[in-house]
Amino acid sequence: MSVPADSPPKTFVADEIATHNTRKDIWIVINGRVYDVTRFLEEHPGGEEVILEYAGRDATEAFEDIGHSDDARDMLKDFFIGNLKAPTAATQAGGDADADHAHLRTKQNSSSWGLLVPVAVAVAFVAYKLYA
Numbered sequence: 001m002s003v004p005a006d007s008p009p010k011t012f013v014a015d016e017i018a019t020h021n022t023r024k025d026i027w028i029v030i031n032g033r034v035y036d037v038t039r040f041l042e043e044h045p046g047g048e049e050v051i052l053e054y055a056g057r058d059a060t061e062a063f064e065d066i067g068h069s070d071d072a073r074d075m076l077k078d079f080f081i082g083n084l085k086a087p088t089a090a091t092q093a094g095g096d097a098d099a100d101h102a103h104l105r106t107k108q109n110s111s112s113w114g115l116l117v118p119v120a121v122a123v124a125f126v127a128y129k130l131y132a
């Protein structure tokens, strides 16, 4: 096992994974998981070239298309180094919940205020009609 059970998996962005694209340092992504296959390259029964083609990239489709055996799938865990950070998650991470980031939300807030004005006018109008 390459990753001890007590250490949470790392997360890598696609740009970082893309820098590991040489024979001496090669990562690939399969099903959202990142694998360092540097030491496996020479042992791969399907040859180096097919894996090199996907150096630093997502190889899910190619890996699945070959119809790798259960044994092959089982081997993946030996090379697992972390998870691919989904672009949408990255976008959302900087988003809502955190009050410290309020300055980043100026635009969002101003559009909410923009909605509030007509609503307030409508409420005031109804109140006026009812009680005047």
Ligand code: HEM
Binding pocket: 028, 035, 037, 040, 044, 045, 046, 047, 050, 051, 054, 059, 062, 063, 066, 067, 068, 069, 070, 071, 072, 073, 075, 076, 079
């Ligand atoms: C860490 C990732 C990978 C592992 C652990 C792995 C493992 C294996 C294993 C154990 C085999 C022998 C046949 C089997 O048991 O299914 C194999 C064959 C093969 N693999 Fe991979 N593989 C990996 C990635 C890839 C990728 C990305 C490709 C890209 C196309 C690929 C293409 C092939 C091909 C063409 C064969 C030969 C199939 C045959 O001779 O019938 N493999 N692989």
